[in-house]
Amino acid sequence: MLTMILSGCLNTDSNKPNMLQVKEVDLFAGDAKKFQPFLGAMSGAIKINYTGSKQSIRADLEIWENGVKKETLSSFMGTLISESKRGDRVFDGEFIISVKQQNEMDNANKTRFKITSAFIDQGGSISSGTEVAADLALTGSRTINFGNQAQEFSEDEEIAIWGLQASEGIMQAVDLTPEMLKRVSFAMIVKISLQDN
Numbered sequence: 001m002l003t004m005i006l007s008g009c010l011n012t013d014s015n016k017p018n019m020l021q022v023k024e025v026d027l028f029a030g031d032a033k034k035f036q037p038f039l040g041a042m043s044g045a046i047k048i049n050y051t052g053s054k055q056s057i058r059a060d061l062e063i064w065e066n067g068v069k070k071e072t073l074s075s076f077m078g079t080l081i082s083e084s085k086r087g088d089r090v091f092d093g094e095f096i097i098s099v100k101q102q103n104e105m106d107n108a109n110k111t112r113f114k115i116t117s118a119f120i121d122q123g124g125s126i127s128s129g130t131e132v133a134a135d136l137a138l139t140g141s142r143t144i145n146f147g148n149q150a151q152e153f154s155e156d157e158e159i160a161i162w163g164l165q166a167s168e169g170i171m172q173a174v175d176l177t178p179e180m181l182k183r184v185s186f187a188m189i190v191k192i193s194l195q196d197n
Contacts, residue, residue, distance in 0.1 A: 016152070017088070018052040020194060022161055023150040027096065043098040044143055046161045047150075050091045054155055054194035056080050057091060057119065062189040063132060067182040077128045078195075079119035093121025097190060099164055101141055111138040111166065113188065134166070134186050141166035144176055144187065155194045163189040 027045040028036045036043075048057070059077040063070045081089040097117040103110075111134045118127035144163030153159050160176035166186045174180040174187075181187050 016051075018155045019050075020153045020155055020157070020159070021047075021049040021150055022146065022153065022159060022192075023047045024146040024148045024162075025094065026148075039098040040100055042101070042141060042143055042164055044096070044145070044162045046095045046146060048091060048093060048095060048192070050081065050155070050194065051084075051088055052155050052194070053089055053196075054081060055089060055197040056195045057095075058193050058195050059095065059117065059119075060158075060191050060193070061115070061130075061132070062187075062191060063134075064181050064184060064187040064189065065134065065136065066185060069178075069181075073130065073132075076115075076130055077117045077119065077126075079121075079126050081194075082121070082123050091121055093119060095119055095161065095190070095192065097162055099141075099188070101138070101166065103137075109137050110135055111186075113164075115188075117190075132188060136166075136186055137168055138166040138186055139168060140171060142171060144174060144189070146176065158191050158193045160189050160191050163187055 025045045025047045027043055057079055058075055061073040061076045081091045084090045100114045102112045113132045116129045118125050141164055144165055146161050163176050165171060165184045168185055172183050174183055
C-alpha cells in the first residue's frame with residue numbers, strides 16, 4: 001500500500017501540469033447527509049486534482065502531543081495515479097477520512113482513535129484503517145479544516161490537508177501550520193505528497 005505527503009500555498013482557479021490542486025469539500029452535502037451518523041462529525045473530504053508524471057499519492061499521519069510532533073505514521077495510506085491516453089498521470093478524486101474517539105476502559109489517562117481513510121477516483125477506491133493512542137485523557141475534539149478555497153501546490157511539496165485536535169479542557173482555534181499546532185494538547189495531521197515510486 002502506498003502513502004504520500006504534501007504542503008504549499010498558492011490560490012488558483014485552474015489545474016496546471018505538474019501542479020497539485022487541493023480543496024476541501026463538504027462530505028455530507030445533499031443526499032450524502034444520510035451517511036453522517038455512520039462516519040461521525042470528525043470526518044472530512046479533500047478534492048485532489050493532479051496532472052503530471054508522478055506515479056502515486058501518499059498520505060502520512062503526524063501525531064502531535066503537548067505542542068510537539070511525537071511521531072509520523074509514514075505511508076499510512078496511498079494510491080497509484082492512473083496513466084492517461086496521452087501518457088501523463090492524472091488523478092481527479094478525493095481523500096476521505098473518518099475518526100472515532102474511544103476512551104480506554106482500563107486506563108482513564110489514555111484515549112484511542114480509530115481512523116478510516118480512502119482515496120477515491122474514477123478508477124475506484126482504496127481504503128485503510130488504523131488506530132492511534134494518546135497518553136492523555138482527552139474529553140473533546142474537533143476537526144482542523146483546510147478550507148474550501150482551491151489552492152495549488154508544486155508536485156514536489158508536502159501538503160497538510162486535514163487535521164483533528166483534541167483536548168483535556170478548552171480547545172483553541174488553530175490551523176494546520178506547525179506554529180499553531182504548538183498550542184494544542186493533541187492533534188493528528190494528514191499530509192499528502194506525490195511520489196515517483
